[in-house]
Amino acid sequence: MRHRIRRPSAAISRRTLLQALGLGAGAAFLPSLLPGRARADSPGAARRIIFFVTSHGTVYKNWQMRPAAQPDDQDWEFGLGATPQEQWSPILAPLYAHRDKLLVLDGVANGAGSISGINEHESGHASALTGRVAKDVEGSLALPDGASVDQVIAEHLGADNIVRSLEYSIGGWPVCFDELGQTIPYEGSPQEAYKRIFPNGPEDPDLDPTEAQRIVAAQPSVLDLVGERYEALYPKLSSADRAKIEQHRALIRDLELQLAGLADVDCEVPQPPGPNPMWGAPTYPAEMASVFFGLTQVALSCGLTQVVTIRHDTMFNETVGAPHGDLHNDYAHQGSTDPEAGQIMTNYQVHQAERFRELIAALDSIPEGEGTMLDHTVCVWDNELSTGEHSMVDLPIVIAGGGDYFDLGRYVHWRKGDVLKGPWGDIPMGPAHNKLLTVLARSMGVEVESFGLDILPRAGGGEISTTGLLDRVTV
Amino acid sequence: MVGLGLLGDAPRLRLLATAALLLAGCQGGGGGGDTEGGSATTGVGMTEGTGVDTATETGGETGVPEGCEGQAYFDPGETPLRRLTHTQYNNTVNDLFPGVTIPTQAILVDPKSGGFENFGELQTPSSLLIGQYQQAAVGVTAAAMAEADAFLPCATDGGADPEGCGHAFLTDFATRAFRRPLGPDESAAYLGFFDQQLAGEGFGVALQLTMQAILQSPPFIYFLEYDGTPVPGSEELELIDGYAMASRLSYFLWDSMPDPALLSAAESGDLATAEGVEAAARRLLAEAPARGAVVNFHRQWLDLDKIDTITLDPATYPSFDEGLRDDMREEIRRLVERVIFDGEGTLEALLTTSETVGSAGIAALYGAPAPAEPWGTIALDPAQRAGLLTTPGWLASRAHAVHPSPVQRGVFVLERLLCQPPPVPPADVDITPPEEGGDSPVTNRERYDEHASNPKCQGCHQTIDGIGFGFEHYDSEGRWRDQDGGQPVDASGILLGSDVDGPFADAIELAGRLGESETVQRCVVTQWYRYALGRATNLDDACARDALDLAFEAAEGDIQELLVNIAVSDGFRYRRAQEQG
16 A cells, blocks of 8 residues: 655755745744755646635735826736836735746636625635635535635645645635535644644654654554445445545545655654744734744645645734724724724735745745746735625735746736626626636646636626636736 | 634624525524425324334423324434544543543534534544544554553553453453444454554554554444334334444533443443433433533533633723633533532523622622632622623623624524524625724714614614613623713613513513523524534424423423433434435
8 A cells, every 4th residue: 555655856955944944933933844855856837836815805005006007997917027116015015025926916806706695704715716606504604516726736636745735724714625615624733734744753764763653654554454444334324424434434545645655755854843822922923824834845845745725814913003903893894994994904914915925935945946946836825805895806816936837027907897796786897716716727737627617697697707717827 | 722624813694695584674594593404394204103102202291292293203304424523532532541631632623503513414524634533543542551550451561461451451442432342343353453563563552553543443433323223113213223322322411432331221222212211311411521511512502612702902901811711711611510400400590590600800890709719609789690691701702892792792692592593784784893992982882873774784783783782781891881981871672583572671681581481492492402413403303393392391491301301302312214335
C-alpha cells in the first residue's frame, strides 16, 4: 500500500527560508518553523493555488482605483506598474510592492449568490467558490449543491499529492464544499495543523526512534486494519448507511496513503508551532494568519500539497481601531454610508490586504526555477460578499502570482453589461464570477468550460450565460 | 478559541424568507416548528393488537392522542446513521480507562441543527475528522499507557505471558468500546494484529496500536443498529437489539458508554421490553452522569455557547470580565441541574424559579448578597427575576455592547421555546441595529420605533419585539434597571401565536405565562425528542410526539419523566425495517 511520492529534487537554502519565514508578527511565536531543506523547484506553469477568503466585502470607494478618472460604464484596464503609489487606493496600497505580479479584478459579480433569496452571508459563503445557488438548511448554514473550485482542483490533481488539500481557518463560515455540497471542515488549531502534516515532528535520523515515533510509523498498518473493518460491515448496512461508511472507508485509505507518503517525505521538518497568541489580543488575527501562512508555505515547498484555502474572519475592534460595538452589525452594515463605519471597515480591509501581502511576499522570497515560488503559485484574495451592506456585485478580487497563466501587472474593469433578476429587484451586474472560477480551474489544468451554474435569470426575461472564460485575464 | 467550523463573527439568521411566510404574519413553523418534509400520513398503519406492544402502553396512562387511535405502533421515523459527538467521544475514552485521566481530544463539532450537535444526517465524515480520530487514538492510548497500572491485568511489559495478557485485556477492552460482545471475525482480526505487532514491536507498542485500531473502528465510532429483531405481525418495524438499546439509553441520558449493569441488562434481554427500558432509564437518571448529559442538552438547546461571544462596552459595564463570563455560563448549568435533579424538576420551575445557584459576581448582578460558599443558593426578588430568561448569561448573550437587544431576546423565545422561528428580514430592508451612542437620550424601546412604523417590519416585529420588550428591565449585562435613557422603563409587551396570548406587564408575567403554556410544553417535548433521536422531526412523528405531550402533561411537566417516556416510546425502541445490501 505504500506509494513513493515523486517530489522535486533541488533544495533551497536555509537562509532563504529564514528570510521568507521571518516575516510578520507570527515569527514571534513561531520562532523555529524553519525547514532546513524545503523544496520549491517545480518547473513550468502554475502548479499550486491558494485561496485567501475574507469577510464583509470591501469599502468599494476605498478599494477601487480610477487613476485617469475612468468611467464606470465601460470596460477598461490599466497597467499597475505605471501607476504611482500615491494613486493607489487605500485598501490596495499595501500590495504596491508586488504590483508587477498582481491582477486586480473590478466588476465581477457573484450572480449565483445574489439570486438565492436567503441571508446573503450564508448565500455568499456557499456560492463564493462554488458558483452555485445556496439552499437553505433547517437549523444550520445554507449549503450549495456541488463542489467548490479548490476541491475540484484537488480532485483533479489527486494522486500527485500526499495531502489532497489543506483548509485552514482563522474564524468564519466555510467556503469549501465537496461534490455533494457538504462542508469541508477547517483546521483552526496551528498545533493540530502541524501534527497533520508532520505527524512525527522533527526527527534526528542519528537517534533510535522513540516509542512514540515507532507508534507513528506504524499508523499506516493500524489504518489498514481499520479500513478492513469498515469493509467487513458493508453487507450488513442499508444503502444510505452504507454510503456513509464507504465514504468513511475511502477517507481512511486516503489518510493511510497520506501518512505513508509523509513518512517518506524528503524534507527537513520544522519545529512545531508554540502556543497560540491570546484570544482577544489586537495582534491575534495577524499572528494566527502568520502561523498558518508559515504552515502553508512549508507544505507547498515540501511538495505535500498544491491546494490550500485559508479562511480569515476573526477580527477584534482594537485591531482595526474601532470603538465598542459589533464589527459586523454596528460597522460593516454601514461601511458605505457612515463615515466612521467606512473608516473602520477600510482599516479592516487594509489589515486584510497586509495579510495577503505577507502571504505573497513569503512566496516571492523563495527562488524557484527562473523566478520565485509566487510565479508558479496562483494566490486568490476572494470574499464572501462585495460590501458590508451585503451586495455581491463588484467583488473585490485580487490575484497574485501564477504569471505563466495569468496576465499580471494589470487592473481590469468590467462595466455592468447585464441586469440580473434578483429575488427582491433588478441587479445590474458585470461578468458572473462563474467565469472566473472556470479560469481558476483551468489555470490548474482542469479542462472545464463552465463552473457551477450555467445560466442566471435576466431581468425582463431571458437568460444570462455564465459559461466560458472571464475575458482579459490570461496570457 | 480558534474558530473551528461554523462559529464565526457574523450573526446567523435563519429560515427561508419567502413572501408567503411574511404574509403569514410571522407564524412560521407550524406543527410545532417541524420541517414539513414528511409524508402526510401518520403512523405505520398497523392493525391494533397484532404486535407485542401497543400504543396505549407507549402513552402510559394518558391514552392515545386524538387521530392516532388504532395504531399498534407509532412510526419511529428515519434513522440516519449516527456517531459519537465530540462530547461523547471524550466522555467515552475517559470511561474506557477507569482511574486514568485522558486529556480532551480535538474532535470536530458537527454542523448544528436548531442548536443540536448530534443529528445523524449532518454527521458526514471528512478528511479532517478522520485525521482527528487517528491522532486522538494515538493521544488517548499514550495517556492511558502512562498509567497502565490502573487498568492492565498484568505488568506493563506483559509479564510472564504477554500474549495471554494482551488477548484477555483487548477482548474486554473491545467489548466495552464496541458496547457489545466481539464477533469471531473481530476477535481474529484484532488479536491477530496484536500478535503480529507483539512479535515486532513488543508488548506496550502492540497493545497501543491495537487499541488505536479499536478506537477508530466502526462499532466504536458509529451507533450500529443492524441487529434488530423482527416484530411479529409487522414487516415494517424491528425492535432495536438489546446492546444497541443500551447504547441509545446511555448516550441519551449519560452522554457516554453503557456501564456494566446496562450491558448485563442488554445481555439478559431486559432491554427488549418497555418495562426493562424504563427501569434502566430511571436508574441512569438517578446517577451522576445524567446531570452532565441533561445540562449538555440545555447547552445546545439554549445556545449557552453564545455566552462566549458576549462583547460589552467596558465604559458602560466595567464589572464585566472573563471571570464573570465564566460565572454566567456556570450559573445556568447549575440552575438547570438544580431545578431538574434537586428541585421541582419541571419545565415551569425552570422558567419561573426565584432561586438560583451563583457566585459572588453573579449575586452582584442580581443585586443580592454574596452566597456563603463560592457557589451557593441565591434568593432572588420574585418581582424582578423568574428563572432562565432572567439569568444574566441569557440576557447578556442577547444584547449589544451598550443596549440590550429586544429583537434577539424575542427571536430566541419564538425559536427555542415556542418552536416558531421567525423568517429572516427581507433583503431590501436596512437591518442595522439602532444607533448605540447618540446625544439625545432615548429609551431602548424608542430605538426600535422603525419596526412599528415600517410596514415591511411590522408583521414579524410585532411578534418578536412584543416578546423582546418584556426584558427591557435588564441591561446588556443582565442587571435590573428602573430607568432607561432618563425615562421609567416600560417593559410591557404582547405574546402572539401561543395558547397564552395577550398583553403582559413585564418579563415576570411573561415567564409565568410561558411556564404554563401548552405551546411551550409541546415545543420542549419536540426539542427533547429530536435530540433523543438525533434527527429533525416531521409530520410522520405527529402521533409519537402527541403521545409524549399527553404524558408530559400528565406528569405535570416533569422533565425526568419526559425523558423516561421518550426512552420507552416507539421511536426510541423501534426502527423501520432496513433493507440490507
